[in-house]
Amino acid sequence: MSAILQLQGVTRQFGGLMALNNVSFDLRPGEIVGLIGPNGAGKTTLVNLVTAVYGLTRGKIFFDGRQIDGMKSHEISRLGVARTFQIVQPFPQMTVLENVAAGALFAAGARNLVEAKEKALEHLKFVGLADLAGSSASALTLADRKRLELAKSLAMKPKLLLLDEVNAGLSNVEINRALDLIRRLVERGTTILLIEHLMKVVLAVCSRIIVLHHGQMIAEGIPSEVVRHPRVIEAYLGSRFASRAQRNSDHG
Amino acid sequence: MLYLQVLVNGLVLGGLYTCIAVGFSLVWGVLNIINILHGTFVVIGSYAAYFAYLKLGIHPFLSIPIAAAILFVLAYLFQSGVINKVVAAPVLTTLTLTFGLDLFLNNLLIIAFKADYRKVTLKNPLGVLDLAGITIPVDKLAAMVLALLLTGLLFWVLNASRTGRAIVAVRMDREAAALMGVKVRKIYALTFAIGAVMAGAAGSLISLIYPISPLNSFMFLGKAFIICVLGGLGSVSGAMVGGLALGVLESFGALAFGPEHAVTLSFIILILFLLFRPMGIMGKRGYD
Amino acid sequence: MVGNNYVIRLATIMMLYCVLALSWNFIGGLTGYPSFATAAFFGLGAYTGAVCQGQGVPMYLAWIFGALMAAVFATGLGLAILRLRGHYFAIASLVVADVLREIVNSATKLTGGGMGFNLPILKLGVDAQAKLFFYLMFVLAVLTIVSAAYVNRHRLGFGLRCIKQNEDAANMIGINATIYKTAAFTLSAVFVGWAGAFYASWVNYIEPGDVFDILFSVKPIVMVLLGKTGTVSGPIIGAIVFLFLEELVWRNFLTFHAGVLGLIVVALIFYLPNGLLAVDFRRWLGWRRNR
Numbered sequence: 001m002s003a004i005l006q007l008q009g010v011t012r013q014f015g016g017l018m019a020l021n022n023v024s025f026d027l028r029p030g031e032i033v034g035l036i037g038p039n040g041a042g043k044t045t046l047v048n049l050v051t052a053v054y055g056l057t058r059g060k061i062f063f064d065g066r067q068i069d070g071m072k073s074h075e076i077s078r079l080g081v082a083r084t085f086q087i088v089q090p091f092p093q094m095t096v097l098e099n100v101a102a103g104a105l106f107a108a109g110a111r112n113l114v115e116a117k118e119k120a121l122e123h124l125k126f127v128g129l130a131d132l133a134g135s136s137a138s139a140l141t142l143a144d145r146k147r148l149e150l151a152k153s154l155a156m157k158p159k160l161l162l163l164d165e166v167n168a169g170l171s172n173v174e175i176n177r178a179l180d181l182i183r184r185l186v187e188r189g190t191t192i193l194l195i196e197h198l199m200k201v202v203l204a205v206c207s208r209i210i211v212l213h214h215g216q217m218i219a220e221g222i223p224s225e226v227v228r229h230p231r232v233i234e235a236y237l238g239s240r241f242a243s244r245a246q247r248n249s250d251h252g
Numbered sequence: 253m254l255y256l257q258v259l260v261n262g263l264v265l266g267g268l269y270t271c272i273a274v275g276f277s278l279v280w281g282v283l284n285i286i287n288i289l290h291g292t293f294v295v296i297g298s299y300a301a302y303f304a305y306l307k308l309g310i311h312p313f314l315s316i317p318i319a320a321a322i323l324f325v326l327a328y329l330f331q332s333g334v335i336n337k338v339v340a341a342p343v344l345t346t347l348t349l350t351f352g353l354d355l356f357l358n359n360l361l362i363i364a365f366k367a368d369y370r371k372v373t374l375k376n377p378l379g380v381l382d383l384a385g386i387t388i389p390v391d392k393l394a395a396m397v398l399a400l401l402l403t404g405l406l407f408w409v410l411n412a413s414r415t416g417r418a419i420v421a422v423r424m425d426r427e428a429a430a431l432m433g434v435k436v437r438k439i440y441a442l443t444f445a446i447g448a449v450m451a452g453a454a455g456s457l458i459s460l461i462y463p464i465s466p467l468n469s470f471m472f473l474g475k476a477f478i479i480c481v482l483g484g485l486g487s488v489s490g491a492m493v494g495g496l497a498l499g500v501l502e503s504f505g506a507l508a509f510g511p512e513h514a515v516t517l518s519f520i521i522l523i524l525f526l527l528f529r530p531m532g533i534m535g536k537r538g539y540d
Numbered sequence: 541m542v543g544n545n546y547v548i549r550l551a552t553i554m555m556l557y558c559v560l561a562l563s564w565n566f567i568g569g570l571t572g573y574p575s576f577a578t579a580a581f582f583g584l585g586a587y588t589g590a591v592c593q594g595q596g597v598p599m600y601l602a603w604i605f606g607a608l609m610a611a612v613f614a615t616g617l618g619l620a621i622l623r624l625r626g627h628y629f630a631i632a633s634l635v636v637a638d639v640l641r642e643i644v645n646s647a648t649k650l651t652g653g654g655m656g657f658n659l660p661i662l663k664l665g666v667d668a669q670a671k672l673f674f675y676l677m678f679v680l681a682v683l684t685i686v687s688a689a690y691v692n693r694h695r696l697g698f699g700l701r702c703i704k705q706n707e708d709a710a711n712m713i714g715i716n717a718t719i720y721k722t723a724a725f726t727l728s729a730v731f732v733g734w735a736g737a738f739y740a741s742w743v744n745y746i747e748p749g750d751v752f753d754i755l756f757s758v759k760p761i762v763m764v765l766l767g768k769t770g771t772v773s774g775p776i777i778g779a780i781v782f783l784f785l786e787e788l789v790w791r792n793f794l795t796f797h798a799g800v801l802g803l804i805v806v807a808l809i810f811y812l813p814n815g816l817l818a819v820d821f822r823r824w825l826g827w828r829r830n831r
Contacts, residue, residue: 051712077714089709091702102702105695107714113698156714286627334806343626344574344761345809351758352805359799470754474638477631516642519635526632527620 002065004029004191005050005160010059012042012049012215019045021215022059027160032182032192034206034223036199038235041212043195044086047162051083052076064159077107082158084149086165086195090137096148097133100124103155120155127151127181143174150181161185164195179205199227211235253385258503260386266499267396268458270403272472273479274491275450281486282423282443283339288350289330290476291469292358293323293448297455298464299365302372305459312372312459313398319452327448331441339440354469361466369463395457400492402453406446407488419443423486471515478522484532493533548670552742554783555677557763559735561775562684564760567728569769570697571721572704573622576757577633580640581610581729582736583752587644589737590657590746599662603737610733611726618725622718634757641752656747659740673742680738684731688772691727700724701770762805766812 003026012020020042027033035043048054050061052073061069068076082103091099100120101113110116124130127147132140140148146166153161163182167175175198182205186192196202202209202223209226211219213235219226226232276290297319304315334353338346378390410416421429422439430436462468475498483494498518505517525532560578567575589606593599621632644651651657662669691697699720702710711717740746759782760775767778789800 053708072716073711074714074716077712083712085709089706089712091705091709093705094701098698102698102710102715103713106699113694152713280627284627286631334810337810342574343630344568344765347574347576347627347630348758348761348765349806349809352802352809355802355805356799357802359796359802363795363799474635477635481628481631513642513646516639516646519639519642522635523621523632523639526624526628530624530628 003027003062004064005193006060006062007046007050008060008062010046010049010061011057012045012054013057018215020049020212023212023215023217024059025210025217025220027191027193029159029191030186030189031208032186032194032206034202034209035193035195035212036197036202036209037212037218040214041235042215043212044164045215046212047083047164047193047195050076050162051081074106077156078109080157080159081162082107082153082156082160083162084146084153084164084166086168088142088145088149090145090148090152092136092138094137095133096124096129096135096137096140097121099137099148100151100155103152104157107156107158116155120151123151123155126154126184128177142169143171146170146178150178154185158190160191160193162193162195165197166194167196167198167201175201203227254507257386258507259500260388262500262503263496264388264392264396264499265503266496267399268454268461268495269475269479269499270492270495271399271450271454271457273476273483273495274403274406274488275447275454276473276476277480277483277485277487277491277494278419278450279444279447280480282419283335283440285335285339285346286343286350287444287447288347288354288473289357290447290451291471291473292354292361292466293326293451294455294458294472295358295361295464295466295469296323296326297452298459298462299361299455300452301456301459302370302464305372305374311374312456313394316398316402316453316456319456320449323448323452324445327445328441331444335444336437336440358466358469365466367465367467369465369467371463372459374460391460395460399454399457402450403488403492406450410488415439415442419446474515474519478518481522481525481530482533484534490532490534497533545667545670548674550783550787552670552674552677554780555674555681556735556739557759557779557783558681558776559677559684559731560756560760561763561767561779562681562688562772563728563730563732565688565728565764565769565775566691566700566724567721568761569764569771569775570691570700570704571724573721573725574626574630574761575633575725575728576630576754576761577614577617577636577725578728578732578760579752579754579756580633580637581614581732582739582756583637583640583644583748584613585610585733585736586740586746586751587651587657587736588733590659590740591650593659593741594657599741603734603741606737606740607730607734610736611730614726614729615722618722619718622721622725634754637752637754637757641748644748644752651748654748656745656750657740659744659746661744662741669742673738676738677735680731680734685772685776687727687731688775692770692772696720696723704770758805762808766808 005027008024010020010023023046035046037043049056052071056069060067063079063081068079091102097117097120100123101116104110104119105113105116110119121130121133124133127150129144129147129151132144137148150166167178170178179201182192194202194206206223208221209223210217211226211232218231218235219229272294276287279285279287300319300322301312301315304310304318305312330353338349378394381388381390381393410420418429418434418439419442421434422436426436479491479494479498482497484490501521502514502518506514509517564575564578567573585606588609589602592602592605617636621629624632645653647653664672699715702715703717703720707717736751763778763782764775766781767776768774785804786801789797793800
């Protein structure tokens with residue numbers, strides 16, 4: 001099965017800062033892969049590079065077999081890549097329904113505004129926001145705004161969904177709800193890259209984890225291996241804990 | 253030799269331009285307001301100098317304090333009455349507002365003083381300086397020197413006084429400055445007043461060189477725009493770089509295309525900079 | 541019949557103002573880019589129409605050339621300056637009118653320069669001419685209204701509103717912001733250019749300072765702010781009210797009318813920041829009654 005997303009040697013420099021350094025990995029269709037790492041590791045930058053918010057300094061990115069680095073954001077969106085923003089970015093003066101309809105209309109190829117709104121309502125039902133369809137997007141609670149963000153992305157009928165900290169600021173109940181949605185998405189065949197800092201979320205849904213630190217990929221593999229990886233522990237907890245963990249695993 | 257003369261002409265002109273623009277640049281950088289009134293402020297300064305010379309025999313250079321005082325009062329009125337209320341408003345609002353104010357003020361001037369072009373002609377002109385083949389009219393040179401002195405004074409105030417540093421701080425980061433105890437509203441009012449005062453002083457200085465009429469206000473405004481884009485917003489050094497650059501550009505432009513096209517040329521350069529190098533000649537944000 | 545012609549003249553200006561206001565609304569109201577380029581498009585249309593007629597082109601064709609010239613110019617200009625935002629875009633658009641005016645001023649052989657341009661006189665009586673130009677402006681206004689309504693209700697208008705509210709998100713959601721903005725900018729020019737060409741034929745004599753007057757950029761903005769940005773009825777109501785105010789000021793403050801206009805603009809910004817359509821007149825009246 002060929003990869004749906006391929007990063008080859010992706011590097012991004014901002015002046016003197018190397019935000020991402022020679023990152024390479026593949027995503028297979030239908031996977032949920034977690035992307036973790038301490039703050040400033042380059043996770044959001046990676047998403048920004050895939051969606052052409054920034055250009056690459058070096059490297060190549062392929063989506064569904066096509067090279068997409070160099071394309072513009074709206075073109076990539078129409079190919080089937082959608083993302084959520086860590087700080088949600090709605091259209092504040094529009095209703096919830098209109099926000100989602102925008103995704104259906106411009107990325108998923110709905111024929112007109114009326115059809116887009118019908119599709120939008122379906123997506124709102126999927127995330128559970130249907131009864132707030134007429135409300136103004138700026139009047140929602142944080143949790144609802146996150147769901148709106150998700151619905152907007154879904155309306156774009158993406159093959160690849162890049163979720164950037166969808167759970168930040170949510171309560172436990174809300175997080176469980178979000179996890180449920182994510183699982184149902186994967187059942188529908190969407191590939192998901194999940195940026196998360198909540199380990200329990202990552203361990204609950206991800207089949208694979210990629211770990212970034214200071215812009216470099218330091219580990220990749222199934223969850224149970226990654227969490228015991230010495231470099232990962234060092235990145236999160238410091239070298240003392242890493243060497244202690246190493247000693248424990250040597251003895252045990 | 254010709255080129256050197258043209259260069260010197262440009263630099264002399266540029267010094268004056270610096271003084272015209274520095275107040276505008278400060279207001280734009282600190283309050284984020286494009287003050288359409290700026291051109292009219294310069295014209296008011298010129299009228300102050302004109303009447304001071306006509307009625308009281310005061311040399312235009314010496315009437316700078318008079319012009320400054322008039323503009324300070326005017327600025328304070330405008331600021332507390334109007335400008336303060338729209339500081340955080342979007343571009344459209346502030347531009348349209350200052351445009352309306354300018355329409356009002358400019359029209360007032362036309363009614364009071366008529367639109368005829370006047371000039372301050374000194375009874376005892378200072379003559380012409382001749383340095384190794386380069387001729388410079390002494391009054392223009394003196395005006396330029398004074399303009400640069402005033403600009404330097406502003407630079408010193410911004411760097412040496414507490415209030416000056418507060419202004420720079422607000423320009424760098426409004427919220428951080430507020431958190432440090434800077435009274436941002438007062439700084440806005442002060443900056444706007446300083447902008448107006450510099451405009452008035454510049455007006456006094458150039459009353460000897462440019463014809464005085466309310467119809468000229470947009471010309472000064474245009475030059476101030478260009479200088480801000482060329483040199484960078486909100487800094488004295490930026491206004492200096494931009495002012496000198498514009499002076500030299502116009503001087504050589506007049507040589508190449510004729511004086512009547514020099515202004516069009518400078519506008520085209522403005523557009524080119526906006527398109528390809530909006531951060532200006534220096535390429536970075538100056539904060540001094 | 542001086543009185544009748546005065547009314548017709550006023551009505552023609554009314555139609556012109558509707559065209560200007562609705563046109564600015566495409567780029568300023570819907571898309572949120574503060575354009576001050578309306579005067580540039582108006583003057584360009586006026587001079588294109590005038591010069592064409594001077595070269596013997598039939599009037600009707602000359603008008604269409606005026607509209608096309610403004611549209612093509614706007615597309616080119618838009619691709620260049622629409623990537624600027626906020627103040628920089630506003631200034632660039634403002635400066636364009638000045639540059640065009642200077643160019644027209646210098647191209648004396650073609651345009652008559654500062655001495656102005658005389659258009660060929662129509663072989664119609666004064667009354668018939670007045671009526672003709674009213675009908676022309678009226679049709680243009682209707683055309684503009686229909687275009688505005690169509691855009692508002694369909695994909696382009698929706699996309700422009702997204703761009704106005706969050707341009708980055710709009711790009712992410714699949715909107716080609718560059719094309720959409722340029723389309724809006726071109727729309728803001730084509731009817732204005734056409735109106736400029738009409739205007740030149742209507743008044744028979746134009747000068748650079750007259751048709752490139754910065755007021756042609758500022759008045760439409762005030763009209764739309766007076767009504768409500770982003771709608772179709774807003775600019776129309778704003779244009780009507782503005783014309784009414786302008787005539788009032790003209791008749792009462794002849795020498796100072798520009799100044800009073802300036803004060804009106806200031807008052808507007810303060811007391812009607814969301815335009816007339818946002819005022820809840822019932823509440824306002826009820827409040828007065830309670831006193």
